[in-house]
Amino acid sequence: MAKVVALYKQPKDKEQFDEHYFNVHGPITAKIPGLREMKVTRFNKNVMTGGEPEHYLMCEMIYDSMEDLKNGMRSDEGKASGKDLMGFAGDLVTLMIGEEVE
Amino acid sequence: MAKVVALYKQPKDKEQFDEHYFNVHGPITAKIPGLREMKVTRFNKNVMTGGEPEHYLMCEMIYDSMEDLKNGMRSDEGKASGKDLMGFAGDLVTLMIGEEVE
Numbered sequence: 001m002a003k004v005v006a007l008y009k010q011p012k013d014k015e016q017f018d019e020h021y022f023n024v025h026g027p028i029t030a031k032i033p034g035l036r037e038m039k040v041t042r043f044n045k046n047v048m049t050g051g052e053p054e055h056y057l058m059c060e061m062i063y064d065s066m067e068d069l070k071n072g073m074r075s076d077e078g079k080a081s082g083k084d085l086m087g088f089a090g091d092l093v094t095l096m097i098g099e100e101v102e
Numbered sequence: 103m104a105k106v107v108a109l110y111k112q113p114k115d116k117e118q119f120d121e122h123y124f125n126v127h128g129p130i131t132a133k134i135p136g137l138r139e140m141k142v143t144r145f146n147k148n149v150m151t152g153g154e155p156e157h158y159l160m161c162e163m164i165y166d167s168m169e170d171l172k173n174g175m176r177s178d179e180g181k182a183s184g185k186d187l188m189g190f191a192g193d194l195v196t197l198m199i200g201e202e203v204e
Contacts, residue, residue: 004149005145007109039202040202041107041162041200041201041202042200042201042203043200044198044199044200044201045198045199046196046197046198047106047175047197047198047199053196053198055109055198058107058200060143094148094150094155094157095149095150096146096147096148097145097146098143098144098145098160099143099144099146100141100143101142101143101144
Protein backbone atom coordinates (compact mmCIF):
# COMPACT_ATOMS: atom_id res chain seq x y z
CA MET A 1 0.00 0.00 0.00
CA ALA A 2 1.30 3.45 -0.98
CA LYS A 3 0.00 6.89 -0.19
CA VAL A 4 0.32 10.55 -0.95
CA VAL A 5 0.04 12.66 2.18
CA ALA A 6 -0.92 16.32 1.84
CA LEU A 7 -0.22 18.40 4.95
CA TYR A 8 -1.81 21.85 4.95
CA LYS A 9 -0.65 24.65 7.22
CA GLN A 10 -3.23 26.91 8.87
CA PRO A 11 -4.96 28.99 6.16
CA LYS A 12 -5.68 32.67 6.74
CA ASP A 13 -9.37 32.15 5.97
CA LYS A 14 -10.49 28.73 7.17
CA GLU A 15 -14.03 29.08 5.88
CA GLN A 16 -12.82 29.91 2.38
CA PHE A 17 -10.28 27.06 2.53
CA ASP A 18 -12.91 24.54 3.60
CA GLU A 19 -15.31 25.76 0.95
CA HIS A 20 -12.78 25.14 -1.82
CA TYR A 21 -11.27 22.04 -0.28
CA PHE A 22 -14.46 20.09 0.28
CA ASN A 23 -16.56 21.36 -2.64
CA VAL A 24 -13.96 21.66 -5.38
CA HIS A 25 -10.61 20.08 -4.61
CA GLY A 26 -11.91 16.89 -2.99
CA PRO A 27 -14.25 16.01 -5.89
CA ILE A 28 -11.51 16.73 -8.49
CA THR A 29 -9.04 14.55 -6.60
CA ALA A 30 -11.52 11.73 -6.05
CA LYS A 31 -11.59 11.18 -9.84
CA ILE A 32 -7.93 10.12 -9.99
CA PRO A 33 -7.81 6.58 -11.41
CA GLY A 34 -6.53 3.97 -8.97
CA LEU A 35 -7.16 6.10 -5.89
CA ARG A 36 -8.65 3.68 -3.40
CA GLU A 37 -9.38 5.91 -0.42
CA MET A 38 -9.05 9.52 0.77
CA LYS A 39 -8.83 10.12 4.50
CA VAL A 40 -9.02 13.65 5.78
CA THR A 41 -7.91 14.55 9.31
CA ARG A 42 -8.57 17.93 10.84
CA PHE A 43 -6.09 18.94 13.54
CA ASN A 44 -7.38 20.60 16.68
CA LYS A 45 -4.46 20.96 19.00
CA ASN A 46 -0.70 20.81 19.36
CA VAL A 47 -0.16 18.45 22.30
CA MET A 48 3.04 20.14 23.46
CA THR A 49 1.82 23.74 23.40
CA GLY A 50 -1.90 23.10 23.98
CA GLY A 51 -2.50 25.71 21.29
CA GLU A 52 -3.26 25.77 17.59
CA PRO A 53 -1.10 23.33 15.67
CA GLU A 54 1.10 24.36 12.74
CA HIS A 55 -1.00 22.16 10.48
CA TYR A 56 -4.69 22.55 9.80
CA LEU A 57 -5.57 19.52 7.73
CA MET A 58 -4.09 16.31 6.39
CA CYS A 59 -5.32 14.24 3.48
CA GLU A 60 -4.06 10.72 2.92
CA MET A 61 -4.62 9.42 -0.60
CA ILE A 62 -4.25 5.68 -0.61
CA TYR A 63 -3.36 3.44 -3.54
CA ASP A 64 -2.88 -0.31 -3.74
CA SER A 65 0.70 0.03 -4.94
CA MET A 66 3.41 2.57 -5.70
CA GLU A 67 2.84 1.87 -9.40
CA ASP A 68 -0.86 2.74 -9.10
CA LEU A 69 0.09 5.90 -7.22
CA LYS A 70 2.53 7.02 -9.91
CA ASN A 71 0.07 6.25 -12.69
CA GLY A 72 -2.63 8.15 -10.82
CA MET A 73 -0.48 11.22 -10.35
CA ARG A 74 0.56 11.19 -14.01
CA SER A 75 -3.02 10.86 -15.28
CA ASP A 76 -5.03 13.81 -16.60
CA GLU A 77 -7.12 13.68 -13.42
CA GLY A 78 -3.96 13.67 -11.29
CA LYS A 79 -2.62 16.69 -13.13
CA ALA A 80 -5.95 18.50 -12.76
CA SER A 81 -5.86 17.85 -9.01
CA GLY A 82 -2.27 19.13 -8.80
CA LYS A 83 -3.13 22.26 -10.74
CA ASP A 84 -6.13 23.00 -8.56
CA LEU A 85 -4.04 22.38 -5.44
CA MET A 86 -1.34 24.83 -6.46
CA GLY A 87 -4.02 27.43 -7.23
CA PHE A 88 -5.75 27.46 -3.87
CA ALA A 89 -3.11 26.18 -1.45
CA GLY A 90 0.30 26.19 -3.13
CA ASP A 91 1.71 28.22 -0.26
CA LEU A 92 0.17 26.01 2.45
CA VAL A 93 0.71 22.45 1.31
CA THR A 94 3.48 19.90 1.63
CA LEU A 95 2.96 16.80 -0.49
CA MET A 96 4.83 13.62 0.39
CA ILE A 97 4.86 10.08 -0.88
CA GLY A 98 5.00 7.35 1.71
CA GLU A 99 4.32 3.73 2.49
CA GLU A 100 2.70 2.15 5.50
CA VAL A 101 5.07 0.11 7.59
CA GLU A 102 3.63 -3.30 8.43
CA MET B 103 -12.87 8.55 15.92
CA ALA B 104 -10.00 10.63 17.30
CA LYS B 105 -6.28 10.38 16.74
CA VAL B 106 -2.92 11.58 17.88
CA VAL B 107 -0.59 12.18 14.96
CA ALA B 108 3.16 12.19 15.58
CA LEU B 109 5.18 13.71 12.75
CA TYR B 110 8.93 13.10 12.94
CA LYS B 111 11.45 15.19 11.05
CA GLN B 112 14.45 13.48 9.45
CA PRO B 113 16.71 12.11 12.21
CA LYS B 114 20.47 12.44 11.93
CA ASP B 115 20.93 8.71 12.38
CA LYS B 116 18.04 6.84 10.78
CA GLU B 117 19.25 3.41 11.84
CA GLN B 118 19.47 4.46 15.48
CA PHE B 119 16.06 6.14 15.24
CA ASP B 120 14.43 3.04 13.73
CA GLU B 121 16.07 0.81 16.31
CA HIS B 122 14.58 2.80 19.19
CA TYR B 123 11.30 3.57 17.47
CA PHE B 124 10.35 0.05 16.50
CA ASN B 125 11.93 -1.90 19.36
CA VAL B 126 11.32 0.40 22.31
CA HIS B 127 8.93 3.28 21.64
CA GLY B 128 6.36 1.33 19.63
CA PRO B 129 5.94 -1.42 22.25
CA ILE B 130 5.68 1.15 25.10
CA THR B 131 3.05 3.12 23.18
CA ALA B 132 1.07 0.04 22.18
CA LYS B 133 0.28 -0.52 25.88
CA ILE B 134 -1.75 2.69 26.21
CA PRO B 135 -5.28 1.73 27.28
CA GLY B 136 -7.96 2.49 24.70
CA LEU B 137 -5.51 2.75 21.82
CA ARG B 138 -7.24 0.92 18.99
CA GLU B 139 -4.70 1.10 16.21
CA MET B 140 -1.24 2.48 15.38
CA LYS B 141 -0.46 3.21 11.76
CA VAL B 142 3.09 4.08 10.81
CA THR B 143 3.90 5.73 7.48
CA ARG B 144 7.43 6.14 6.22
CA PHE B 145 7.93 9.05 3.83
CA ASN B 146 10.10 8.57 0.78
CA LYS B 147 9.83 11.70 -1.28
CA ASN B 148 8.67 15.28 -1.37
CA VAL B 149 6.47 15.45 -4.47
CA MET B 150 7.29 19.09 -5.24
CA THR B 151 11.06 18.87 -4.92
CA GLY B 152 11.52 15.21 -5.83
CA GLY B 153 14.00 15.06 -2.95
CA GLU B 154 14.00 13.99 0.68
CA PRO B 155 10.91 15.21 2.52
CA GLU B 156 11.09 17.31 5.68
CA HIS B 157 9.40 14.50 7.57
CA TYR B 158 10.73 11.00 7.99
CA LEU B 159 7.92 9.14 9.69
CA MET B 160 4.33 9.58 10.82
CA CYS B 161 2.49 7.57 13.42
CA GLU B 162 -1.28 7.80 13.74
CA MET B 163 -2.62 6.58 17.06
CA ILE B 164 -6.32 5.94 16.72
CA TYR B 165 -8.94 5.91 19.49
CA ASP B 166 -12.68 5.36 19.38
CA SER B 167 -13.41 8.78 20.85
CA MET B 168 -11.77 11.99 22.05
CA GLU B 169 -12.55 10.88 25.61
CA ASP B 170 -10.70 7.60 25.13
CA LEU B 171 -7.78 9.54 23.63
CA LYS B 172 -7.57 11.91 26.59
CA ASN B 173 -7.84 9.08 29.10
CA GLY B 174 -5.14 7.17 27.23
CA MET B 175 -2.75 10.09 27.22
CA ARG B 176 -3.33 10.74 30.92
CA SER B 177 -2.76 7.09 31.89
CA ASP B 178 0.52 5.82 33.33
CA GLU B 179 1.21 4.10 30.01
CA GLY B 180 0.49 7.31 28.13
CA LYS B 181 2.88 9.23 30.35
CA ALA B 182 5.56 6.53 29.92
CA SER B 183 5.19 6.82 26.13
CA GLY B 184 5.44 10.62 26.30
CA LYS B 185 8.53 10.45 28.48
CA ASP B 186 10.23 7.99 26.15
CA LEU B 187 9.28 10.13 23.15
CA MET B 188 10.82 13.25 24.61
CA GLY B 189 13.97 11.30 25.42
CA PHE B 190 14.74 9.97 21.96
CA ALA B 191 12.96 12.40 19.61
CA GLY B 192 11.91 15.50 21.54
CA ASP B 193 13.68 17.69 18.99
CA LEU B 194 12.18 15.88 15.98
CA VAL B 195 8.55 15.33 16.81
CA THR B 196 5.37 17.34 16.45
CA LEU B 197 2.39 15.82 18.22
CA MET B 198 -1.11 16.85 17.17
CA ILE B 199 -4.61 15.81 18.10
CA GLY B 200 -7.08 15.48 15.28
CA GLU B 201 -10.31 13.94 14.09
CA GLU B 202 -11.14 12.25 10.84
CA VAL B 203 -13.60 14.17 8.73
CA GLU B 204 -16.38 11.94 7.46
